Amino acid sequence: MIKRDIYLDRIAPFIGKPVIKVITGIRRCGKSTFLKLLINELENKGTDPADMLYINKDSMEFDFIRTYVDLHDFVTKNLKKNKSGKYLFVDEVQEIEQWEKAIAGFFADGIADIYITGSNADLLASDLATLLTGRYIEFKMNTLVFSEFLTFRNKSTADRDDEFALFMKYGGFPGIHRMEFADEVIGQYINAIYSTILLKDVVSRNQVRDVALLERIALYIADNCGNVTTARTISNYIRSQKLTCSADTVQNYLLWLTNSFLSHRVSRFDIKGKRQLELYDKYFLGDVGFINAILGDKFQDISGKLENIVFLELITRGYKVRIGKYYEKEIDFIAVKGNKTMYIQVTYMLVDEAVVEREFGVLESVRDNHPKIVLSMDKHFGSERNGIKWYNLIDFLLTSDL
Numbered sequence: 001m002i003k004r005d006i007y008l009d010r011i012a013p014f015i016g017k018p019v020i021k022v023i024t025g026i027r028r029c030g031k032s033t034f035l036k037l038l039i040n041e042l043e044n045k046g047t048d049p050a051d052m053l054y055i056n057k058d059s060m061e062f063d064f065i066r067t068y069v070d071l072h073d074f075v076t077k078n079l080k081k082n083k084s085g086k087y088l089f090v091d092e093v094q095e096i097e098q099w100e101k102a103i104a105g106f107f108a109d110g111i112a113d114i115y116i117t118g119s120n121a122d123l124l125a126s127d128l129a130t131l132l133t134g135r136y137i138e139f140k141m142n143t144l145v146f147s148e149f150l151t152f153r154n155k156s157t158a159d160r161d162d163e164f165a166l167f168m169k170y171g172g173f174p175g176i177h178r179m180e181f182a183d184e185v186i187g188q189y190i191n192a193i194y195s196t197i198l199l200k201d202v203v204s205r206n207q208v209r210d211v212a213l214l215e216r217i218a219l220y221i222a223d224n225c226g227n228v229t230t231a232r233t234i235s236n237y238i239r240s241q242k243l244t245c246s247a248d249t250v251q252n253y254l255l256w257l258t259n260s261f262l263s264h265r266v267s268r269f270d271i272k273g274k275r276q277l278e279l280y281d282k283y284f285l286g287d288v289g290f291i292n293a294i295l296g297d298k299f300q301d302i303s304g305k306l307e308n309i310v311f312l313e314l315i316t317r318g319y320k321v322r323i324g325k326y327y328e329k330e331i332d333f334i335a336v337k338g339n340k341t342m343y344i345q346v347t348y349m350l351v352d353e354a355v356v357e358r359e360f361g362v363l364e365s366v367r368d369n370h371p372k373i374v375l376s377m378d379k380h381f382g383s384e385r386n387g388i389k390w391y392n393l394i395d396f397l398l399t400s401d402l
Contacts (some may be wrong), residue, residue, distance in 0.1 A: 001037055002152055004030060006316065008037065011139055016113055020103065020132060022124065023117040024320040025141035026261035026286040027201065028193050030174045031117040032056060035089045036140065038115065043089060050086040053112070054077050057095035068102040075102070079112055088112035094120055104131035108188075119201055142316045143287045144172030146309070152177040157398060164394055168305050169297065171289020172312070181293040183297075190293040194262070201260035211240070213245060217253045221263050221283045222294045225304035225356075228268070228280050228323070228330070252281070256392070261286045264311065269322040269334055271366060282323055284308045306393060307332060307346045310375060313397055314344075329362040341370040346393070350376050363388045373402075 007023075009021065012266055013037075014021055023031050025378060026069060039052055047101050055062050059220040069089070079086050093099045093116040106114055136283050144152060148196050150160070152174065162399060169185045173193060179185050198211075198218065208214050220234055231250040238245040259261045266282045269275070285291060288308045291301060314321050314335045324331030343366060345359045363372040375393040384390060396402055 001033055003037060003042070004034060004148065006177060007034060007139060007141055008041070011038070011190070014137060018110075020107055021115045022135035022136045022138045023115065023119065023141055024123055024138060024261075025117075026143065027119045027121070027197055028173050028175055029141050029143045029261075031119075031141055031286075032058070032091050033174065034059075035115060035117065036093055039087075039089065043160065047085065047087070051079075051085055052089070054089045055091065057090070057092040068096060068098040069098070071096050071099060071102040072105065074152070075106060075111070086112040088114050090114075090116045092117060092119060094118045094123055099126060100126070100131050102126040104135070107132075107135055119261065121203065121261060140315070142172070142312055143289075144174060145313050145316050147400070148172070150398075153197075160394055160398070168288060168302075168309070169292050171286060171287040171292075173289060176289075186289075187293055190287075190289045194290055194293060197260050197262050202256045202262070205260075206252075206256045208253070213243070213249070214253050214257075216241075216243075217250060218257060218262065219294060221254075221257070222285060222291055223301075224283070225285060225291060225301070226282060226307040227304070228282055230279050230281070232279075239255075258283075262290075266311065267322055268325050271324050271326045271331070271334070276322075284311045288312070303346075303348050306348060306375075306377070309397070310346050310393070313328075317400075326362065326366055329361055329365065332364070343370060343372040345374045347374070347376050350374075350378050350381055360385050360388050 011021060023034065025031055035054065039054060042052065045347060053064065057065065065074055075088060079088060088111070101116060103116060106112060124136070124138065146164060146167050149172055150157070150163055153163060155163050166181065170181070171190065173190065176186050176189060179189060179237060198214065202208060202214060203211055216238055217234060220237060231247040231254060234250045235247040237243050254265065258265045263286060264284045266284065267276060267279050285308055288305055291305055291308070295301065311321060311333065314333065317337070319335040319337045322334045324334045331343050332346045335342045343363055345363060347355060347359050350356050350359065359374050363374070366372065372388045374388060374390045375396050377393055379392065381390045391402065
């Protein structure tokens with residue numbers, strides 16, 4: 001197993017501390033493997049395997065654990081209370097009915113250091129989850145970013161251009177690295193993940209009746225990745241297909257898709273007015289590999305793919321991301337982490353002066369002292385223009401301190 005140091009470093013200060021560790025993220029992004037890595041780390045530091053209990057609700061071995069009572073009975077039977085230094089790991093905990101009751105009880109009794117994972121963003125949004133308020137820390141996990149992709153492929157930066165082309169096509173699901181890198185093989189695998197998320201995490205969880213409509217909305221998001229859109233726009237598009245669909249229905253379906261991490265909603269922020277803007281959002285997919293799997297390899301989608309890749313890179317680095325609006329101009333990303341704020345423009349190539357003016361000009365018009373960056377796939381451009389930095393996009397992805 002290859003370590004994902006980004007997440008190991010974040011969770012390390014909380015191991016053994018009296019707080020529940022909640023790891024959330026899209027299915028197959030590596031949460032189960034991450035728990036196993038944690039178990040290995042603990043074993044290497046001398047923890048007795050008998051003092052660790054791992055429950056994986058994706059495995060038939062634990063199918064009998066269906067309610068919080070089943071979970072309570074199994075854990076109390078297998079982890080004794082009379083000794084400290086015990087660890088409990090529950091993978092895909094949302095598959096257990098009213099799991100919060102059992103987890104809150106384990107925490108109150110001090111039965112173990114607790115780690116749980118889930119594939120839904122509203123895992124901790126239920127009324128029952130208030131039982132855990134103030135008792136947990138959430139760690140959000142994504143699929144592999146490009147630097148991790150190179151590590152999994154055992155490739156160096158000398159291979160970066162060819163590998164980035166593969167990354168754009170296949171995305172960052174860790175499981176693809178156990179397979180032949182062929183379009184048909186990887187495509188089938190990613191499509192299977194996509195279908196599982198739609199049916200299990202969206203349709204079943206939210207009792208969706210019109211699955212065909214849900215699929216159309218998901219397809220629209222993929223086809224318009226990185227474009228500003230609204231529920232009304234999507235509703236009007238679907239109506240143009242001679243189908244009935246209200247904006248409210250679209251809004252519900254969009255919420256459920258983002259809760260499953262199949263997509264990410266990014267809101268707009270008015271830089272001049274210092275306020276959040278309603279209605280107009282961008283949607284990015286939970287993995288760039290979904291674009292090819294859903295739509296096929298269409299070159300005209302490259303700008304959206306690049307924005308999707310940069311967005312996932314930023315949130316993996318811990319940034320909160322919004323779209324910027326400055327008067328009538330749009331800034332692709334405002335990235336904020338602690339006291340640090342960056343403005344970022346993403347484009348495929350700076351092919352002529354009109355494109356250069358469009359990408360740099362909007363950043364030059366914002367009169368504050370925050371760093372401003374233009375990213376493109378050009379090999380050479382120059383380090384800056386009027387104080388606006390330029391970076392090759394792949395360099396940016398491979399330079400962690402930017």
